[in-house]
Amino acid sequence: MGILADLFYPFRRPAQPPARPATGFFTDTTLCIGCKACEVACKQWNQLPSDGFNFTGDSYDNTQALSGTTWRHVVFVEQFPQPQKTESGFAPEALDIEALLAEPPAGRWLMMSDVCKHCGIAPCEIACPTGALIVNEFSNIYVQNDICNGCGYCVAACPFGVIARSPLDGHAHKCTLCYDRQRDDMPPACAKACPTGSIQFGPIDELRVRAHARLEELDARGVSGAYLYGDSPSASYSALNAFFLLIDKPDRYGLPNDPERPQLHLRGDYLRAAFGTLAALAVIAASLMSHVF
Amino acid sequence: MQPRIVTKAPPWHGWVTADLFLLSTASGTFTMAAMVVLLRPWEMDALARAAFLIVFPLMLADLACLILDLGDPARFHHMLRTFKPSSPMSVGVWTISAFSFIAFLAFIAEILDWPQSAIRSIAAAGLVPALVAGAYKGVLFSATAQPGWRRMRWLGGAFAVSSASMGAGLMLALAAGAGQPGAARLFRFIVMWLLVLNALAVRRVMGSTATTGHLSDVGDRRAALRVSLCYTGFIVAGLGVPIVLCAIGGGNSTIDGLTAAIVLGGGLASRQFLVALPHRSAPNRT
Numbered sequence A: 001m002g003i004l005a006d007l008f009y010p011f012r013r014p015a016q017p018p019a020r021p022a023t024g025f026f027t028d029t030t031l032c033i034g035c036k037a038c039e040v041a042c043k044q045w046n047q048l049p050s051d052g053f054n055f056t057g058d059s060y061d062n063t064q065a066l067s068g069t070t071w072r073h074v075v076f077v078e079q080f081p082q083p084q085k086t087e088s089g090f091a092p093e094a095l096d097i098e099a100l101l102a103e104p105p106a107g108r109w110l111m112m113s114d115v116c117k118h119c120g121i122a123p124c125e126i127a128c129p130t131g132a133l134i135v136n137e138f139s140n141i142y143v144q145n146d147i148c149n150g151c152g153y154c155v156a157a158c159p160f161g162v163i164a165r166s167p168l169d170g171h172a173h174k175c176t177l178c179y180d181r182q183r184d185d186m187p188p189a190c191a192k193a194c195p196t197g198s199i200q201f202g203p204i205d206e207l208r209v210r211a212h213a214r215l216e217e218l219d220a221r222g223v224s225g226a227y228l229y230g231d232s233p234s235a236s237y238s239a240l241n242a243f244f245l246l247i248d249k250p251d252r253y254g255l256p257n258d259p260e261r262p263q264l265h266l267r268g269d270y271l272r273a274a275f276g277t278l279a280a281l282a283v284i285a286a287s288l289m290s291h292v293f
Numbered sequence B: 001m002q003p004r005i006v007t008k009a010p011p012w013h014g015w016v017t018a019d020l021f022l023l024s025t026a027s028g029t030f031t032m033a034a035m036v037v038l039l040r041p042w043e044m045d046a047l048a049r050a051a052f053l054i055v056f057p058l059m060l061a062d063l064a065c066l067i068l069d070l071g072d073p074a075r076f077h078h079m080l081r082t083f084k085p086s087s088p089m090s091v092g093v094w095t096i097s098a099f100s101f102i103a104f105l106a107f108i109a110e111i112l113d114w115p116q117s118a119i120r121s122i123a124a125a126g127l128v129p130a131l132v133a134g135a136y137k138g139v140l141f142s143a144t145a146q147p148g149w150r151r152m153r154w155l156g157g158a159f160a161v162s163s164a165s166m167g168a169g170l171m172l173a174l175a176a177g178a179g180q181p182g183a184a185r186l187f188r189f190i191v192m193w194l195l196v197l198n199a200l201a202v203r204r205v206m207g208s209t210a211t212t213g214h215l216s217d218v219g220d221r222r223a224a225l226r227v228s229l230c231y232t233g234f235i236v237a238g239l240g241v242p243i244v245l246c247a248i249g250g251g252n253s254t255i256d257g258l259t260a261a262i263v264l265g266g267g268l269a270s271r272q273f274l275v276a277l278p279h280r281s282a283p284n285r286t
């Protein structure tokens, strides 16, 4: 009975909940202080295991990357002069406080709490062959853990390097945008924990208005180069439901400068495969029907 | 400065390489045998029948690799809860299911000595699934965000031709082994022209990859050079050498066996290279 139930369970289709207003994150990186409260809150609420006391040795960013068990990652971008090569190895540039407070400063940290982008048209969801990845009633991209079989195709499809297969259970995992909390009308744990308001949660239309107002505010304050990443669709990618305010190029934060939806050329790829197939078939048929042999 | 690679390499390793190799060989061999049964049954029927006996065990081994490669193998059947043409993996799963069933029928038909008309029907019914099974993996890889793969617009076409040439290689080995010089001559000819086609397809894959793919994706000149050298190696050793052997090795069954071994070995090596590509380029942070 148990085996039969396991066998047929994934084929059941319960009724879908009614659609709710689309929600998302607006992450204002100019407010992030790198405290990692979001990382901790995410781990705690979602009962994710610790990554261990890893020490990169060349950065304060010891989390390093999003993974199957780390769904929030505070990226530390350390923009300081390169260490100088000396006879005994590398010596860090001596920076005094004046140099750091000067205008422009001699170096700076950029910090960004990275997360699944909950892409408007999500390559991972399109790729998933089991239907484990779905667009839920909040228009968030959600992995149904009881369905995923760990094929890994979503990992290959995600242009942001977000979703990953966990070695613990062999299934794919990523940020759920705290689906369980949203259903109980609570904000995601990370947004709740963020002490500076860098991570803002809410209806996506509202967030976009707020983000544009923030850009204007920064501009008025003389912060140059601020812009929104993923706020609107590009020629090759949809808008993101978790979008960012950045002040340097995307790749400085570990984001692709120009993300491309992997399925953009799918029709052409199928056609070229068909062309190759027909060409091979023609060679075989012509040879078999030839009277030379 | 080149943009940093941010994608994660998928958790695909040896089982996937084995799957690519077995599926290509099985689908290519079925295609060859089916075409023989449909177009030239009078003189090579025994060879085609031997091929049908090989295809199903190859598919069984392939299915085992596909299942073992999953993070949760006990959930393999979850693949069948949906059909998504937008997902080449979903298209592939259904195609492989259909092809495996037909390969099973062909196997049973040979064992139980079903009449020729039944075998012809099975061959005709299996041709389309076999051809799709031979080609779809290329699209599965090219429709990803992975460095290298994502620029390989002709990978599906290359897989189609490569699978056919691997099947033809196996048929050549069978013909040489069975001491059928006429059939060996025919398959030598087919292998040779399929390999020429294969070289053109690989050239297209490489062309579209070298200009905008690996070099911009990898951003590391040594890695790009290694990739280029590997491709050149595949073209020369995996395609050029057997083409020459086909052209000069007339009637020698040892050379025919060697040709088949190089074609199949080249197919395996190039698939392993392909699977490893994102792991060379991007840090594997799963």
Ligand code: SF4
Binding pocket: A116, A117, A118, A119, A122, A123, A124, A125, A141, A157, A158, A159, A160, A161, A162, A163, A174
């Ligand atoms: S960022 Fe990656 S994992 Fe998140 S929705 Fe987009 S494609 Fe999927």
Ligand code: SF4
Binding pocket: A127, A128, A129, A130, A131, A132, A133, A143, A147, A148, A149, A150, A151, A152, A153, A154, A155, A171, A172
């Ligand atoms: S690993 Fe799971 S979520 Fe990802 S594509 Fe496969 S079945 Fe879908």
